[in-house]
Amino acid sequence: MERINTTFYKTKVIPQLQQKYSYSNVHQIPKLRSIHLNRCLGAVSQKIFQKSSEEIAMISGQRPKITYAKKAIAGFQIRKGMPIGMTVTLRRERMYDFLTKFIHLILPRLKDFRGLNPTSFDGNGNYHMGLxxxxxxxxxxxxxxxxxxxxxxxxxxxxxxxxxxxxLLEALGMRFQ
Structure with a gap:
């Protein structure tokens, strides 16, 4: 299990990208910007919300930002300003640490994992998935x-x-179907 960090990116990933796409400028080479973790709970009790927040903090290594409802939705029993979810943005070393853990520990532990869905890109070079x-x-x-x-x-x-x-993600070690 090789640890993914900036040194790994510079020594192993950049040469592969440069060879395949032959960029004229080093700043054109794609890199990871951030990893976002998001969990939406809806209308739940404060105890459940707190426990979920602690789980996200343990998983990511930093405290999540609470997201609030922008408007009331009666069908979901949500009022404006009510906490409904949480999000964490990982950058730099925490991002690389999470990605290493995600690729080498979490993905193999998923039930019936045969690779990530290659169609989950958004058209702008970002990858989204749900657990x-x-x-x-x-x-x-x-x-x-x-x-x-x-x-x-x-x-x-x-x-x-x-x-x-x-x-880029394949060079970092992610497996696609």
Missing amino acids: PDQLAFPEIDYDQIDQYRGMDISIITTAKTDEEAKF
């Missing part, structure tokens, strides 16, 4: 959870096309 539950993370104790709660993970890159982003 069905939090049990794949080694920080989460099975006995401590009361309900399965998934999360969305977005990997933001500076790539201009989805093809470049896919090659």
Whole structure:
């Protein structure tokens, strides 16, 4: 298991990208910008919200930012200003640490994992995926959870096309179907 960091990126990934796409300027080479973790809970009790916030903090290594409802939706029992979710933005070393853990520990632990969906790129070089539950993370104790709660993970890159982003993520070690 090779640790992904800036040294790994500079020594292993940049030469592969340069060879395949032959960029004229070093600043054209795509790189990771950030990783976003997002969990939306809706209208839940404060206790559940706090526990979920602690889970995201354990998974990401930093405290999540609470997101609030912008408007009231009666069908979902949500009022304006009510906390409904949380998000974490990882950059620099925490981003690389999370990506290393994600590629080498979490993805192999997913049930029936055969590779990531190659069509989950957004057209701008960013990759988005959802996890069905939090049990794949080694920080989460099975006995401590009361309900399965998934999360969305977005990997933001500076790539201009989805093809470049896919090659970048493959060079970093992600497997696609």
